[in-house]
Amino acid sequence: MTLRERIEREIRERGPIPFSCYMELCLYDPDAGYYARSREQFGKAGDFYTSSDVHAVFGRLMARQFEEMWRVLGSPERIEIVELGPGRGLFARDALDWSRQKFPDFFRALNYTLVEASAALREKLAATLREHVQAAKASIVGDVASYLSTGNGIFFANEFFDALPVEVLSSHGSMRVGWEAGRFVESFVSASAAEMEYLDRYSIHPEEGERVEAGLEAQRWMPRIAAAMPRGFVVIIDYGYTREELLAGRHRGTVMCYRQHSASDNSYEAPGEQDITAHVNFTALRAAGERAGLECLGLVTQAQFLMGIGEETQFSDAFEDARLPQERAKRALQLKHLATPVGMGETFQVLVMSKGVDTEKTAGLSGLKFVSRF
Ligand SMILES: C[S@@+](CC[C@H](N)C(=O)[O-])C[C@H]1O[C@@H](n2cnc3c(N)ncnc32)[C@H](O)[C@@H]1O
Numbered sequence: 086m087t088l089r090e091r092i093e094r095e096i097r098e099r100g101p102i103p104f105s106c107y108m109e110l111c112l113y114d115p116d117a118g119y120y121a122r123s124r125e126q127f128g129k130a131g132d133f134y135t136s137s138d139v140h141a142v143f144g145r146l147m148a149r150q151f152e153e154m155w156r157v158l159g160s161p162e163r164i165e166i167v168e169l170g171p172g173r174g175l176f177a178r179d180a181l182d183w184s185r186q187k188f189p190d191f192f193r194a195l196n197y198t199l200v201e202a203s204a205a206l207r208e209k210l211a212a213t214l215r216e217h218v219q220a221a222k223a224s225i226v227g228d229v230a231s232y233l234s235t236g237n238g239i240f241f242a243n244e245f246f247d248a249l250p251v252e253v254l255s256s257h258g259s260m261r262v263g264w265e266a267g268r269f270v271e272s273f274v275s276a277s278a279a280e281m282e283y284l285d286r287y288s289i290h291p292e293e294g295e296r297v298e299a300g301l302e303a304q305r306w307m308p309r310i311a312a313a314m315p316r317g318f319v320v321i322i323d324y325g326y327t328r329e330e331l332l333a334g335r336h337r338g339t340v341m342c343y344r345q346h347s348a349s350d351n352s353y354e355a356p357g358e359q360d361i362t363a364h365v366n367f368t369a370l371r372a373a374g375e376r377a378g379l380e381c382l383g384l385v386t387q388a389q390f391l392m393g394i395g396e397e398t399q400f401s402d403a404f405e406d407a408r409l410p411q412e413r414a415k416r417a418l419q420l421k422h423l424a425t426p427v428g429m430g431e432t433f434q435v436l437v438m439s440k441g442v443d444t445e446k447t448a449g450l451s452g453l454k455f456v457s458r459f
Pocket of ligand 1: 171
């Protein structure tokens with residue numbers, strides 16, 4: 086049975102389903118969902134690039150920041166990094182390799198847990214991180230519930246929140262996806278109290294012809310993170326917006342699909358064959374985090390964040406192992422793509438939160454050098 090047929094059956098049994106259910110089935114159906122298949126999703130052979138696909142310098146700069154966070158926490162004997170949705174694991178590999186090479190004291194204290202829902206990707210992770218798993222430095226789990234931190238931690242998520250299912254709302258209410266005459270059809274029902282509250286507090290009420298999303302599943306993740314981490318930091322990197330940007334008329338209706346490096350806004354084409362994403366609402370994430378006991382340290386662009394981390398060492402993390410002039414030139418272009426406004430640097434934002442850490446100490450974090458808003 087194809088995924089389309091499976092979804093059709095689900096709709097026949099339950100009636101039209103919320104868009105979040107449709108998105109969940111398309112991406113995470115254990116047999117035929119987009120992330121369950123063994124076909125490559127990432128990089129040149131896949132459908133999209135993430136920062137770790139550009140170059141290892143992304144993981145290396147982040148390792149530098151994690152080491153600094155560990156020192157801010159008082160260089161404890163043990164620190165846990167928990168990465169949510171690590172995909173094929175390039176980030177973890179780069180961050181672990183660089184920590185071992187550059188920050189041996191931090192590396193000694195470090196334990197790295199990868200929380201990946203897709204069984205196919207967990208297999209790939211085991212291969213990518215074999216060395217670190219064998220050395221009991223890294224472990225791979227399918228669910229954050231099976232992870233329990235005992236002390237100091239850093240939760241990290243790159244392009245995890247944009248992959249979580251969202252509700253879609255229009256001026257006619259909350260969207261339902263049905264199946265009629267051989268195709269998916271959209272209809273609307275009255276928005277739920279939770280959806281209305283989300284729009285009131287973090288978003289806007291859509292006008293005729295407009296659509297907005299409510300990231301209710303993303304909201305549910307923040308208390309889970311806070312509960313699993315007695316003390317430490319949360320670093321969330323993603324593309325998204327704040328409520329102010331929504332009010333200014335930008336980023337309305339951000340559900341997008343990616344297949345073989347082309348973007349489309351038709352979520353009903355080829356279920357399970359294309360990635361479906363939605364921009365992250367940082368105002369909503371921050372509020373959910375604060376309700377769960379986290380403190381917001383700032384929201385900066387990825388360019389500002391990486392500039393702040395790499396400035397002092399003149400980005401030696403990027404160039405150290407590039408000897409030839411053409412290698413150095415290539416590395417400079419990759420760094421520019423990651424850390425300046427021309428590439429991913431301005432599209433992606435970094436939300437940093439903390440729990441149980443003295444605010445005076447967190448003020449000096451190099452990634453937050455350019456915090457100016459939020
Ligand atoms: C867009 S990919 C990002 C991958 C990686 N962080 C990177 O930057 O290349 C999103 C990842 O989140 C995972 N994911 C989604 N929901 C999850 C959940 N509830 N628990 C764990 N992983 C999840 C997906 O399987 C996928 O690997």
